[in-house]
Structures are given as C-alpha cells and as structure tokens.
Amino acid sequence: MRIDDQALSIQQQLRRSGARRRRQRLVGHALVYAVMIFLALLFMLPIFWMASTSLKLPREIFAWPPEWIPSSPQWGNYAEAFGKYPLGRYMLNSAILVAANIIGGLISVPIIAYGFARFEFPFKHVLFLLMLSTMMVPGHIKLIPMFWLYQKLGLIDTYWPLILPAYFGNPFFIFLMTQFMRTIPRELDDAARIDGAGAWGILFRIIIPLCRPALTVVVVFTFVWVWNDFLEPIIFLRDWDSYPISVGLAFFQGRYSVEWHLFMGATLVSIIPILVVYFFAQKHLIGGLASIGIKG
Amino acid sequence: MLSLWRNMTTQERRDAKTGYLALSPWMVGFVIFYAFPILATFYFSLTQWTLVDPPVWIGLDNYVRMFTRDPLFVSSLKATTLFVALSLPLKLVLGLMLALLLNLKIPGMNIFRTVFFIPAVISGVAVSLMWIWFLNPDTGVVNTLLHYVGVQGPYWFWDLNWALPSVAIMSIWKVGGAAIIYLAGLQNIPAHLYEAAEIDGAGKWRRFWRITLPLLTPTLFFQLIIELIDAFKIFTEAFVITKGGPLKATYFFLYYFYEEAFRNFNMGYASALALFLLVVIMGCTVFVYRTSGRWVYYEN
Numbered sequence: 001m002r003i004d005d006q007a008l009s010i011q012q013q014l015r016r017s018g019a020r021r022r023r024q025r026l027v028g029h030a031l032v033y034a035v036m037i038f039l040a041l042l043f044m045l046p047i048f049w050m051a052s053t054s055l056k057l058p059r060e061i062f063a064w065p066p067e068w069i070p071s072s073p074q075w076g077n078y079a080e081a082f083g084k085y086p087l088g089r090y091m092l093n094s095a096i097l098v099a100a101n102i103i104g105g106l107i108s109v110p111i112i113a114y115g116f117a118r119f120e121f122p123f124k125h126v127l128f129l130l131m132l133s134t135m136m137v138p139g140h141i142k143l144i145p146m147f148w149l150y151q152k153l154g155l156i157d158t159y160w161p162l163i164l165p166a167y168f169g170n171p172f173f174i175f176l177m178t179q180f181m182r183t184i185p186r187e188l189d190d191a192a193r194i195d196g197a198g199a200w201g202i203l204f205r206i207i208i209p210l211c212r213p214a215l216t217v218v219v220v221f222t223f224v225w226v227w228n229d230f231l232e233p234i235i236f237l238r239d240w241d242s243y244p245i246s247v248g249l250a251f252f253q254g255r256y257s258v259e260w261h262l263f264m265g266a267t268l269v270s271i272i273p274i275l276v277v278y279f280f281a282q283k284h285l286i287g288g289l290a291s292i293g294i295k296g
Numbered sequence: 297m298l299s300l301w302r303n304m305t306t307q308e309r310r311d312a313k314t315g316y317l318a319l320s321p322w323m324v325g326f327v328i329f330y331a332f333p334i335l336a337t338f339y340f341s342l343t344q345w346t347l348v349d350p351p352v353w354i355g356l357d358n359y360v361r362m363f364t365r366d367p368l369f370v371s372s373l374k375a376t377t378l379f380v381a382l383s384l385p386l387k388l389v390l391g392l393m394l395a396l397l398l399n400l401k402i403p404g405m406n407i408f409r410t411v412f413f414i415p416a417v418i419s420g421v422a423v424s425l426m427w428i429w430f431l432n433p434d435t436g437v438v439n440t441l442l443h444y445v446g447v448q449g450p451y452w453f454w455d456l457n458w459a460l461p462s463v464a465i466m467s468i469w470k471v472g473g474a475a476i477i478y479l480a481g482l483q484n485i486p487a488h489l490y491e492a493a494e495i496d497g498a499g500k501w502r503r504f505w506r507i508t509l510p511l512l513t514p515t516l517f518f519q520l521i522i523e524l525i526d527a528f529k530i531f532t533e534a535f536v537i538t539k540g541g542p543l544k545a546t547y548f549f550l551y552y553f554y555e556e557a558f559r560n561f562n563m564g565y566a567s568a569l570a571l572f573l574l575v576v577i578m579g580c581t582v583f584v585y586r587t588s589g590r591w592v593y594y595e596n
Contacts, residue, residue, distance in 0.1 A: 032400055039394075040411045043469065046430040047414070049437045053429060066435050108321050115318025119311045122300050131322065134330050136581060138529055140550055141574050142329060144557055144567050145336035148347070168325025199314045228419035230532050235558055246421045250536050253425070260429060267425045271418045278417050282410065 047268075054078070054265035061260050074261070078269070081262040087269060089241065090248035095273075097162055097244055098226045104166030105173060105218045110211060112169045113177035114203045118189070128178075135171045143235055150236065161236040162229070166222070173218050180214035181207060213284060220281040227274055245270045334574075340567035347561050358568035369569070371544045372552040375460060379548065380527040383464040387523055388516070391474030396508075398475060399482045409476070416473030420532035427466045428453065428537055453537050459545040463533050474519055481515030482508070513592040521581055528577050549573055 053061060055073040082088060116128055150161045184207060192202045208215075230246045237243060243251070249270055252263060304312065341358055343351035362369050398409055415423065430436055431452040439449030450458045485508065493503050531550040534540050540547035540555075553573065557566035 029402055032397070032402055033404075036397060036408050039397075040408055043412060043415065043472075045437055046426050046469070049430055050426050062435050064435065066437075066440055111318050112322045115315045119315030119318070120308070121312035121315040124315065127319065127323075130326070134326065136525070136578070137330060137334070138525060138574060138577055140529065140553060141337055141570050142333040144340060144563055144570065145333040146329075147558075148336070148563075149332075151347075165325065165329055167321065168329065169322045174322060224417055228421075230419070230421055230535075231554070234535075235554075246419050249425065250421045250532075253536070263425070264429060267422050271422050274417055274419070275414065278414070279410070282413075 050264045050268055053261055054081075054268055056261050058259065058261060077261050077265050081265040081269070084259075084262060085252055085266055086241070086248065087245070087266055090243055090245040091270070091273070093242060093248075094227050094244040094246070097159060098223050100159065100163040101166040101226045102219050102222050104163065105170060105222050106215060108167050108169040109173045109177050109218055110203065110208050110215070112174050113181055114207065116174070116178040117181035118186075118207075131171050131174060135175070139231075143231075147235060156236060157238045157242065159242070162226075162232055170222075173221070176217060177211065177214050180211055184210050216281060216284045220277060220285060223277050224274060337567045337571055337574075340564055341571050343564045343567075345562075345564040345567075347563050351564060354564070358565050361565070362568055362572065368544070368547070368552055372547045372549045375545065375547050376528060376530070376549040378460055379464060379530055379546075380524070382461065383467045384520075384523055384527050386464070386468055387471055387474055388519060390468060391471045391519070392478050392512075392516075394471060394475040395478030395482055396504075398479055409479070412472035413476055414472070416470045416476075421536055423466065423469070424533050424536035427462075427469075431462060453546075454542060456542050456545055459538055459542060463530070463538070463546055466533065467527075467530070474523065477519055478512065478515055481512050485511045510593045514594065517584070517588050517592045521584055524580055524584065525577055528573065528580075 052067075052069060054077055055075065056067070056070045056077075057072075057074055060067060060070060116124070116131075146161065147156070150156050155161055188206050188210075189202050192206050197205060227244075228246055229244070230250065233244050233247045234250075237247070240248075240251075249267060252266065301309070301312075340351060342353060342355060344354050344357075345351035394412060398405060398412070431438055433439055433449065433451045433454065436449075436452075438452075442449040452458050452462045489507050489511075490503060493507055498506065529550055530548045531554065534546050534548045534551040535554070538546040540551055549569070550573065553566055553569045556562045556569060
C-alpha cells in the first residue's frame with residue numbers, strides 16, 4: 001500500500017516536472033524565435049530598403065520622414081529602369097560569360113579529377129599538393145602578366161580572358177571532384193572494364209553520371225562567382241557594350257544622374273538570378289560539399 | 297626517372313599515361329595561369345615599364361621607393377591593416393555566435409539559414425550600391441532610426457573617421473557565409489560527447505568551452521585563413537563607394553595597386569606592390585599555419 005502511494009506520488013512528480021520542462025522548452029523556443037526573427041529582419045533591412053525605394057515616386061525618395069512602404073507602389077519604375085539603363089544587355093553578357101565558364105568547368109574538372117582519383121603515376125602526390133597550393137594564390141598577382149599576354153595576343157576587349165581559365169580546371173573544383181570520385185566504389189570501374197569499357201568509357205559512362213552532386217557545386221559556384229566578378233572584367237574589357245552586369249551597374253553611378261528609385265530597381269534585378277539559383281540549388285549543394293567535409 | 301619508367305609493368309605504364317593525359321589540361325593551365333604570372337610579376341617588379349615601351353631594368357629601385365618614400369604605400373597599408381584588424385575578429389566571433397543559434401534544433405531553422413546566407417551570395421557591387429543608399433546620411437534607414445531615438449547619425453562613408461568602420465560593418469553583414477561553414481563544423485561534433493558531459497553534470501557554458509570550442513578549432517582555423525586572405529583583397533567597396541576616400545581613409549592596398557597598374561600604367565611599380573601583397577598574404581597564412589599546432593585540436 002505504502003509502496004503504491006509512493007509510486008503514485010513519484011508518477012505525479014514526474015508528470016509535473018515533465019509539464020514544467022515542456023513549458024520551459026516552449027518559453028525557450030519562443031525566445032529563440034524572437035531573437036532569430038529580430039536578427040533576420042535586421043539582416044534583411046538593406047534589401048527591404050532597396051526594394052521599397054525601387055517602388056517610390058522620385059519626389060518620395062528624399063522625403064522626410066521617409067516612407068517605409070510606398071503608399072502607391074510604382075511598378076512602372078522597373079520598365080523605366082530597363083528602358084534607361086542597358087540592363088537587359090548587361091545581364092545577357094553576364095549570362096554568356098556564366099554559360100561559357102560552366103561549360104569549361106564541366107568539361108575540364110571531371111577529366112582532371114579522374115586522373116587524380118583513379119590512376120597511380122610518378123609524382124602524383126607532388127602534383128596534387130601543387131594543385132592545392134595554387135588555391136592559396138591570390139588572383140591579383142596574375143593581372144599584370146596576363147594583361148600583357150592578352151594584349152600581345154590581341155585578346156583585350158574580348159571575352160577570352162574571362163573564359164579561358166575555366167577550361168584548364170579551377171583548383172578548388174578539381175579538389176572537390178577528386179574527393180568525390182574517391183567515394184565512388186572502384187568495383188563499378190572493374191565491372192565496366194570486364195564489359196569491355198576503356199578508361200575514358202568508364203569516366204563518361206560510369207563515373208560522371210554518379211558525380212552529379214559535385215557537378216552541381218561546380219555549376220552553382222561558377223554561376224555565382226562569374227556573375228559577381230568585378231575586378232577582372234574592368235581590367236580586360238573596355239567597351240561599354242560588352243560589360244557584364246556587375247561592371248555595368250557600378251558605372252551607372254557615374255554615367256547617369258543618380259535616380260535612386262530606378263537605380264535600386266536595377267540593383268535588385270541584378271541579384272535576382274543569383275537568388276533564384278541559390279534557392280533552387282541549396283538542397284543539392286549539401287551532398288556535393290559534404291565530400292570535402294563542408295556541409296550546410 | 298627513366299629507370300622508374302622502365303621498372304613499371306605494362307599495365308602500370310598504361311595507367312600512368314592515362315593519368316598524365318587526364319592531368320594535362322591542369323598542367324598547361326598551371327604553367328599559363330600560375331607559374332608564368334608569378335615569375336613574370338617578379339621580373340616586372342625589377343623594371344620600369346609603362347606598357348608602351350619595353351621594360352627597363354632598374355634593379356631594386358621599385359622596392360626602395362616603396363619602403364622609403366611612398367606615402368600612398370604607407371596609407372594604403374594602414375587602411376588595409378585597420379580593415380583586417382576591425383572586420384576579421386568581429387566576423388569570426390559573430391559568425392560563430394550566429395552558427396550556434398542556427399544549430400539549435402528548432403522547426404523552421406532552415407528558413408533562417410537561407411535568410412542569413414543571402415548577403416553572402418550577392419555581388420560586391422550590388423551590396424555596395426545597396427549600402428550607399430542604406431547608410432545615406434540624410435534619408436538612409438540607419439540614420440532615420442537613429443534620429444527616432446534622438447541620436448544624430450554620422451556621415452558614414454563620407455566621414456573621415458567613419459568611412460573605414462562603415463566598410464567593415466558592411467563586410468560583417470556577409471557573416472552568414474562564415475556561419476554556414478561553422479555550422480558544418482558544429483554538425484560534425486558527435487552528439488554522444490554532449491550526452492556524456494551532461495550526465496557528468498556539465499552545464500551549457502562548460503559544454504561550450506570544453507567540447508564545442510575545442511572540436512571546432514579546425515573549422516576556426518580554416519575560416520581564419522579564408523577570411524584573412526579575403527580581407528586583404530578588399531577592393532570592390534573602395535572602387536564603387538568611396539574611391540579610396542575621404543582623404544585616403546579607405547584607400548585599400550588592392551585599390552592602390554589597381555590605380556597604379558591600370559590607371560597610371562606604372563606596371564613595374566605595380567608589380568612590386570602585387571608581389572608585396574602576395575608575400576604578406578602568404579606570410580600571414582604560414583604564420584597562422586605554424587601556430588595552429590598550439591590551438592587547433594585534431595583527433596588522433
């Protein structure tokens with residue numbers, strides 16, 4: 001009887017403490033959400049302000065106190081921005097550069113990584129270390145000699161300087177792809193070899209199709225880097241019409257009187273492709289990056 | 297080398313040939329895009345050269361000028377060092393704090409991760425333009441909010457003392473990029489360690505200092521090197537927003553290099569500047585690497 005009583009009271013206590021813990025957790029969650037939402041709003045403020053400004057009337061831009069959300073959003077501003085600035089042209093240029101770089105990466109990176117991942121040969125480890133060490137070399141050191149070289153070859157003011165390097169393999173991508181290929185079981189190669197496939201057949205029919213997560217990383221990172229690149233285009237390109245969007249945008253400032261409502265609209269439009277790619281790709285990136293120990 | 301080749305079996309030789317063939321694009325690229333530019337920069341740095349005339353050998357004159365009588369070199373070095381000293385620690389600490397928040401197991405956290413990472417994927421130009429407007433002294437959001445609480449906001453990018461901190465604040469806005477990498481490190485820490493510590497009665501604070509932080513040091517190390525190299529290469533913000541001003545307050549090193557090389561076409565002197573930055577970056581990397589044995593924890 002006494003034991004039963006005791007058991008009952010312990011049970012009650014447990015239930016009570018469970019409820020307390022649940023309540024504590026709920027309060028904790030609410031607190032975390034409050035902090036996260038506050039921080040998220042804070043971080044999004046510059047983007048929100050850009051979007052808000054892009055929908056204002058010219059006289060509202062410098063109004064005091066500023067309006068947070070324009071009372072009559074001027075969607076026509078975007079049409080005006082596209083008409084006034086060669087936005088479409090610049091984004092097309094960027095798209096061409098992105099596509100050419102992605103093709104280069106997709107061709108060169110798997111082939112080079114295949115050599116590192118699947119074959120034994122003298123000096124392989126030295127070469128691999130050399131490849132890794134080039135990741136640390138800051139890009140600015142190349143600018144003057146390459147400018148000189150491209151000038152000799154008559155390639156200044158063409159897209160070649162901005163495209164060619166991709167066809168010789170980016171070291172970060174080679175590293176990533178090599179690590180990824182090492183996780184693919186060699187038994188698959190052997191099976192294909194028995195079926196009569198050669199070394200290149202194995203690469204193109206067996207390995208590359210299995211490398212999709214790593215190839216996704218190559219595509220997405222190339223997209224983001226090339227779309228955002230600024231220093232190389234301003235050095236290797238002269239003609240206004242050939243500028244990618246990053247450079248075009250930077251020069252709107254000096255070239256046009258500052259109409260901030262149009263200007264912020266143009267800036268917003270310029271980041272939309274990046275945001276779209278990022279939203280669609282983020283799930284697929286995890287598998288590709290996990291192979292080098294970075295996952296999100 | 298030849299004997300090495302002779303001692304290989306036919307299969308081994310075939311493998312080696314395929315391997316070298318596969319690597320050949322990279323090897324060609326290495327010569328064109330790494331070996332040649334570094335050697336050429338070194339040579340050009342010993343010459344006077346305006347791109348129009350052939351380079352004239354002047355020995356170490358460029359370096360003598362750089363270290364003894366170039367006020368712009370000094371001010372650009374000062375601005376860059378200040379920027380690194382200001383933004384790097386803040387980015388490392390705030391990135392870790394943000395990652396700890398994002399690592400909490402709470403529904404909907406993925407949305408927050410996406411939101412905080414957005415600033416890190418937007419181009420430097422777009423970010424710069426956005427922030428010119430955001431920090432506008434008269435009608436920008438920040439000064440408006442400050443006005444509401446009765447504070448007269450500074451002139452940000454247009455104030456001698458605030459320009460550099462403003463650029464640093466802007467770079468900290470991109471802290472989500474660092475946070476994502478920390479997050480990966482946090483998720484690699486085995487849960488059983490926390491469970492064991494909890495049974496032993498270790499509180500949250502203690503668990504952070506004794507488990508999380510030591511096991512995160514490899515990530516921290518990786519992050520430190522990446523962010524260090526990145527901070528030294530600051531350029532776009534100076535180009536788009538401040539043009540190095542006011543009064544050279546944001547005249548960062550790479551911007552100085554750019555103006556010397558591609559505006560003034562002093563290619564010889566600019567090559568010396570480029571090489572100097574390379575040595576500084578490499579030196580810092582090696583220093584961090586060398587001291588890492590003392591504070592980076594490696595399993596095994």
